Amino acid sequence: ELVTTDGQPVEDAERFIHTLILRGLSPRTRRTYAYDLLAAYRWMAEADRQPEQFTGDDLVAFIDYLQRPPSASPSTINRRLRLLQRFVQFLTGTAPVVDAWRQYAHALHFHSRSRRGSLRIKEPHRVVHPLKDAQMLEFYSSLRTWRDRAMVLLMWAEGLRAAEVLDLTVNDIDAAGQSLRIHGKGRKQRIMPLAEAVATTLRIYGQLERPTTSSQAVFIVLKGPRRGAPLSMDGLRRIFRYHRTKSGIAQANPHRFRHYPEFRIMPSRLCIGRRLLGILTFVRNSTRHNQRSFRKVRSESSGRKRFAFTSGSLVFSSIRCLAARSASTYTWTVSRFS
Template structure:
């Protein structure tokens, strides 16, 4: 795709397009500011900004403006996204087991670009009802599971929205947990109390990596064994704190955590950033190192959370309880773990098989 002289910059008032030709796409700056005003996650605003940057660069390369965009133009843009090569990836002769070339954008990436473009034109239509939205709508997205539209709390169900028919079909993959031996081996490779506490919060409490990093000292009630967690969308929840993890956190606070003015729980212990809050990049570095020494290639932070969710499903924990513990906005996300209960599924399968064979 043509660069078009455009780039994305972060300023005090948010993300904006900069460079030659940016004035022609001022609507993008207004839309990103609107997302910030609506309290969207800074990561979401940044991701949408880069998606719209790719769209505006393509338009500039085609010598087109936003006002000229119709459905045919969007189809051409999506085709260009599918045909584009991702910089830095192996060439066209390297493919995944599914047959997809690794130098191409994944369907999820292209669908996110479409969502950003659709949001941009919906924002324009909101401000100017006479401006048509070139993104065609499709069937309603399924925000609720079967049976949730009725009952005492039916009025609280979020209203479904329509997804564009231009969306690419993308595979629905199940979470990949670690088995018991892998999880134990990965945890055994962590030597500091801080890193053990981080891994324990993910494996035994089901926290996301961002939730772990956002924890403050005041959010951890070691005596009462509770955690006050802020998840996606700034949604708060209370999570029970595992006894062993609580002991590890207590030792970390008493013996290892450096003196600092930061209220965050997990602090950098060494180097030039000593005393500062641990960052996402720092956490990735920690896990990358321990994947290497433990040789557990699937030992990513989110794999520990998946292991926790799978353990709950195999134990037969109620789906609503699992949803509350994991902090999922929708029960369909939690339901994926039900399919990851191989011990329970095999037991039921064997029982059914025995009943069938016992028949005269």
Template sequence: MAVAPAPLDARALEHHVLDFLAYLEFERGLSRNTLEAYRSDLLQFGAYLRSVRVDVLETQHTDLAGFLDSLAQPHDDRPASRPATLQRKAACLRSFYRHLRRENIIQHDPTADLRAPRKSQKLPQVLSRGDVDRLLRAPNGTDPGALRDRALLELMYACGLRASEATDLEVGDVDLEAGVLRARGKGSKERLVPVGREAITAVRLYLERGRPMLTATSDDRHLFVNRRGTGLTRQGLYKIVQRHARAVGLEDRMSPHTLRHTFATHLLAGGCDLRAVQEMLGHADIATTQIYTHLSAERLKDVYFSAHPRAA
């Protein structure tokens, strides 16, 4: 009579996951949101391993591929995962098992040949120079909110800031005399970015006439604050961007990240070196920055076919 396999120890997986997350938090400095995403992916992976009765330390490439294949198929309780989601989960598993090998917990790497479906590279939305001018002029007036919104939009476009980087800025992070800004990006990595003349003017005006009125009853150190004098949230920033985009007819093409995409594309179109753009954006891998070279090429093609008399 066949002997049933011993039940898997769920506590062993939990121990290894917690140790891995501690490594990511304290040695790699990853954000809470990223840690929670890794935790969720690994718990889902653990549930799959229990269903196929495979121990986390004895997995082979076929087990990992089976997990991703199961997610790629629709089920009664959920749709099929998108290629971008599968890519993220595959990256999580690679990082997890390399950590186990680095700690000498396993002697092999089952993720060595792991591949997830490639996500299609969708070119991001980018504004024209005319669109940018209209957007940046949308916050008119001299009331504190208008001065803040103008400074915020100018600075995001001038420096290619992520939404979280803009809301995390403190007053001391912007040196208007030197014309530089210190941004804290993913993984708490800091970088210095030049600030252009128009943005310096807008931020200086906001600091002199807008922010003091907004923080009359607050000692908050954030550069951009709401009408209660506390730091803007990402949701608050999104509403500001959408309000002004709607005012100039750009709401369907506009998000806070659009200004970052536009920043990079306009720099490359103006002849800026790709490595310099990578550094200003805070990209760890230059391959991430290279999408903007493709985007610049697409824009050049559009101009060519609309302007050349024998192109169409």
């Protein structure tokens, strides 16, 4: 909740956040919007403004405030602008707009998809620089637990986000059907084919490392006072920070692993179109259940990612052999993820 300097809750902000709860937004989204409102209220306190007094010129002044060092990113500024307009509209019934907006045309424009003309600044196109095969192998070889290996493989081979990896539950993994149910952004679910090396690594982790716990989360804290509790996002970041230092690969982060397969498929390396390759590879690695989910999987670009790690890639071949060789040294009769 938002509170004033004397500890009193801000009623207007609390009412607005309550509407976000009623809309069914996720806790992470509500937390982000709460911090955006906090930034807006700090600016209003400095500028001696109230939400009921907002005009289009105040939006421009708010942009100037957000661009002070350390400046917020353009995407953050646009998100806070949209939220501030919705907040003012929630209180007054009318969203503020810039009447003489043409004088700011060099940097500002109205969003074409918004009926009320949402004010925005230009966002630069960000390019994700891929890891090289040698860097990928070096970082992976620094991992010492099957839990960490499984998380990295899920990001790299399946293209999962860090939050999607942590949100996985035991019931989301269908090792027999070789499929994976993913809880994505906006509480959207999708079904992905499960690669053989990923399934093997998950199975070894579940049998040899995962503590006995009542939690349904797949990835659990392995040691310490929180042993048996679900792994948090802070814990995942600490794991990556530690192994970045250990391996010397400073660029390794979950986002790069998620987008790594896209850089394995360059147009110059293909003899036929991407779509055909994705279809051929999907059929090759599919089951009846995956075929029923073909359209959904294809919409998530899993066809391209699937080709990336089944086409003889040096990295995936090495990891697949490592997982198979390690799995052959163990014997088990019951699988927690089967």
